[in-house]
Structure formats: C-alpha cells, structure tokens
Amino acid sequence: MIKIACIRSGLDADTVTRILTFALGLVDRHAAPEAARRLYDAVPGSEALARSPAAGPQKSSGGLFSGLMRGAAGLSGPAISEAMGAADALKKDGVDRDTLSRTLKATRRAVEFKTGHDFVGDALKTIPGVGKLMGAD
Numbered sequence: 404m405i406k407i408a409c410i411r412s413g414l415d416a417d418t419v420t421r422i423l424t425f426a427l428g429l430v431d432r433h434a435a436p437e438a439a440r441r442l443y444d445a446v447p448g449s450e451a452l453a454r455s456p457a458a459g460p461q462k463s464s465g466g467l468f469s470g471l472m473r474g475a476a477g478l479s480g481p482a483i484s485e486a487m488g489a490a491d492a493l494k495k496d497g498v499d500r501d502t503l504s505r506t507l508k509a510t511r512r513a514v515e516f517k518t519g520h521d522f523v524g525d526a527l528k529t530i531p532g533v534g535k536l537m538g539a540d
Contacts (some may be wrong), residue, residue, distance in 0.1 A: 404446065404513045411509035412502060421457070422498065422506050425489040426527075428458025433482040435529035442522040446514055460485050486533040 408419045430439050431453035443450035452458060490500055498506075511523040527533070 404510060404517065407513035407516075408506050408509040411512075412506040414498070414502070414506060418496060418498060419506060419510075420452075421496070422493060422503060423510060424452050424455060424458045425493070426507055426510075427453035428455075428460070429482065429485060429489065429530065429533070430526045431458065432460065433485070433530045433533075434526040438522075438526040438529045442514075442526045445518045445520070445522045460488070480532075482530050483532045486530075 405416055405419050405423070408414075408423070409416055412419065414422075427449055430442065431450075439453075443453070490503060493503055494500075507523070507527075511521055514523050515521045
C-alpha cells in the first residue's frame with residue numbers, strides 16, 4: 404500500500420507513512436466505528452498506526468477560521484479543525500493539499516486493488532466535512 408502511494412504521489416516512504424498516520428488517526432477518532440473496524444480488519448497494521456502516538460490530533464496553526472471550525476456546532480467542527488491541523492503540519496514538510504489528496508486517493512486505490520473494496524473511502528465518507536480534503540469522492 405505504501406509503495407503504491409509512493410509511486411503515485413512521488414513522495415518518499417516516510418512522508419507517505421506520515422500522511423497515512425494522520426489520516427488513520429482522524430479515522431480512528433471521527434469515522435463511524437463500524438467503518439473504521441472494517442478498514443482495520445482489511446488492512447493489517449492500520450489499527451496500530453491509527454492509534455500510534457504520531458497519529459494524535461494535530462492542532463491547526465490557528466487563525467480565525469480554524470477557531471471557528473473547532474467551535475462549530477455539530478459533529479464536523481472538531482474533525483475539520485483536526486484535518487486542517489494535519490494539513491498545516493504536512494505543509495511544513497512540503498506536502499500541499501493537492502499532494503495530500505493525491506496520496507490518499509492512491510492509497511484508496513491500492514487498498515481497493517488488494518482487498519476488492521474501498522474500505523478507506525468508506526471510512527473517510529463517514530467523517531462529516533472532511534471527505535474531500537482527505538481524498539474521498
């Protein structure tokens with residue numbers, strides 16, 4: 404999975420692993436539990452990565468919009484704020500949002516090719532407000 408994402412994104416394995424760690428952490432904290440469980444069962448090692456210290460919530464760089472999103476009513480505010488924080492952290496490493504999205508889409512395709520089902524997309528789609536940023540359709 405990581406090798407395919409590296410090839411399609413042009414990124415090294417460490418950067419791809421960091422992207423996937425952030426994404427899986429977001430899935431672990433915000434996706435529907437049954438969708439996360441199906442992903443973990445289908446992709447060996449994904450649950451451990453999702454619950455690793457490196458997958459912890461990322462704080463956004465701040466700013467008015469981020470603060471508004473964090474406090475927004477409903478379930479999507481914290482997830483959006485966290486996704487923005489992950490995107491900010493990755494941007495400092497030279498990973499822009501297009502590259503983030505492309506890498507996660509490549510990962511989805513790799514998982515679907517290997518398992519016959521889009522478990523990553525299914526999990527991401529259950530996180531309100533962050534699907535597009537995280538590579539969901």
